Amino acid sequence: MSGTIKVLNVAEKPSVAKSVSAILSRNQGLRVRDGRSRFNKIFEFNYSIRGQPCHMLFTSVTGHLMELEFEDRFRKWHSCDPADLYHAPVRKFVPEDKVGIKRTLEEEARRCQWLVLWLDCDREGENITFEVIDVCRAVNPHLTIRRARFSALIEREIHHAMQNLVDPNPWFSDAVDARQEIDLRIGASFTRFQTMLLRDKFVIDSATDDRNLVLSYGPCQFPTLGFVVERYWEVQSHEPEEFWTINCSHRSDEGVATFNWMRGHLFDHTCAVIVYEMCVQEPTATVTKVRNQEKLKYPPYPLSTIELEKRASRYFRMSSEHTMKAIVQEQKEHPEWGSYAQRLLDPGTGLWRNPGSGGHDDKAHPPIHPTKFSTGERGWSQDHHKLYELVVRHFLACVSQPAVGAETTVEIDIAGELFSASGRIILERNYLDVYRYESWGGSMIPTYTVGQQFVPTSLTLDMGVTRPPPLLSEADLLSCMDKAGIGTDATMHDHIKKLLDRFYATKDSNTRFSPTNLGEALVMGYDDMGYELWKPNLRSMMEFDMKEVSVGNKSRDEVLATCLQQMKACFLDARLNKVKLLEAMAVFFERSNRAVGGDNHTAGEVVRQCGLCQESSMVLKKNLDGNFMVGCLGFPQCRNAIWLPGSVLEATVTSNICSSCNPGPVYLIQFKFRQLEIPPGFNANHLGCIGGCDDTLKQLIEICGTGSRMSARGRGPTTTSSNVQRSSNRQGACLYCQQMGHSSNDCPSQFSGSRNSRSRTNSQNGDPSISCSTCRTPCVLRTANTANNRGRKFYSCPSQECNFFIWEDTLNNGNGGRSIPRECINSSASNSRRRGGHGQFGHNGARTADVTFVSATGDPVSSRRCYVCGDPSHFASACPNRGM
């Protein structure tokens, strides 16, 4: 061997090839030339690996070089039963747009002795590694193959990787192979199944051209949709519950302290009234505890991609997709945060701190950090500036000391009830100086000492109503996906976008997601089947198996076999239960009266291969008008069809094969004819063949005519009206409970369970006569469901932000329609009830105080009167109206 060896190096993307080449060559003698692909240049330089002089060629791929697909004869949607896709042969191939890269690799690999792989060091990167190896080895089997391990484009790390090459890890790659195959088989089978089942049966108004609509299913997109739907159902089914809380404030020369009731709130009105009354009767507060504490507020962890997307969405309302697209690069001395950076670097300030570990490590990338200083470049959009600023400020914050505050908590006792107030002063702002997206409210409270007594300035019993959680925001959705392991940082935004593209969900101006009717119907359908196909569990289980493969605990084939077997069983079962999907769709969509396509028949069993297109199967079908035919699954491309006699009552494909018709097999069909429609001498039961050998069948077709002609006669008004009847006149039998006399829309069974509250909400649309006092939005009339006010109607603002609320029956009773101040507390009712307890607070005498108290309605009320009915002759605890 001559002294120098030729080494082909391959990176995952062009920019890495360029950077690593620059580092290794130290920009000495670095040359660049074009390859076969426009974007993937080839860099050349000399280098020495452990003393061995090398001529280095450095090129790149752009992500995966290969794709997985079914073999050609399974690729057309009608070419096979979707269930066949669980075992149909698949192949890896280099798609058209990657052929140039493949040719570059082949050409360069032929003249090299070594192949060094610089793909990302995660599972996908390892899989791409093997794709590159396959291509290169095919043209040069003698290549020595080595893997470089690195995680960041830092000089020290790159040289270290080059000098410490390792072997590629086939387990990592196997895990990806398994994932790809499972995703393809599940995705393609369910997508074809649900698209062909539903698309032509319903008028799906969201799509402009629903002939081309694809109702896709994917192991990532569906759980993502599931999160959106689940939250939407939660919001829809929320039943507001009233609660009561006691608030106390105290004003002194030093300022105001607001004390919160340490019970939080009570859901039992009577109980709250009794406690309140006790406080009113004996209102002197005694300070029981004063705690002074230093509190730290820590800066955020270094940014992962997902965290960057979440924060960009939260702070700038930027979609995750947009964030990803915007270029996050460059850094230096900035007019705004430059001085902070200088302080940070000055050891004298002591501001620096090594960042914490966020617990996320994809093994392929370091945390996001500014890689170059910039005061902004020409051509940067506003969003680009904002993202750059976020990356820089976040990075500076990560390496800064936490903010320091002094917190004072004061606890007081009023008639045995505990209240607490706290105040905070910020002593050192530290990282908050640069991280302007976060704040730490400081509020002063007067100084108190233990044992001090005072009379509160106000003591009120306030009512609140529980509120539903908000719809999922983009940041929430990313969190849900991250937690459940749905998608990767690079693909999560794709899955979210797919929901919008497929008309499964919409995003409002507040970046909050709601399902469309289509999205809700699909999830509802699978939910009704009892399958969790829309939940993240399936993906999480797959992810667990992938991990097992990647560490060598399980083999790729073992995982593939088990997973595909289970999923096929699930698919077959879902198909048996397809009526659930149809019912769910029927809740939201009108039936289509489109009389086209094989999809409008009930799906049938295979009778023989199609002799006309030679591609698809001929199957027995029953048209919507009740007539039977044997048609090609390739319709409408292939229009081969055999129309059967109009007198057929029932027809079933048997497993018997005709002994004379070719090409076989041609399966015999068991017919049952309507006796009155066939001539005497013909048997109503007949085992027939459509291959051409069956004279009985031919005669009957001649005599009785075929379903085709019947159908042609029937088309037009008759067919239309029958279809219309199917769709709009669902009273025939309710889709929910199968009972006669009402439609599914009015089914009483709909009103149990959470999801179906949709119809209730729709009937409670805004009443324009009552508007929210804050945002002027028409209020929604709702019904309370609490022990004290069950069935009582109230109006509330539909906005999540406003707290407007008013009882309907107070509108015309001279009360002036005063709204009741309240606050939103989302704690669960059961917890609060547990805290509150019942009946343990007794009436303990009639002591009064000389302060004015404010009632829940805002009116001054004398402490000497019953709080419930206002009667001065008794207290609320003895009020005869209390139980009302």
Add this chain to the structure above:
DNA sequence: GCAAGGTC
């Protein structure tokens, strides 16, 4: 026409 994963 279908998935999810790379990346441009």
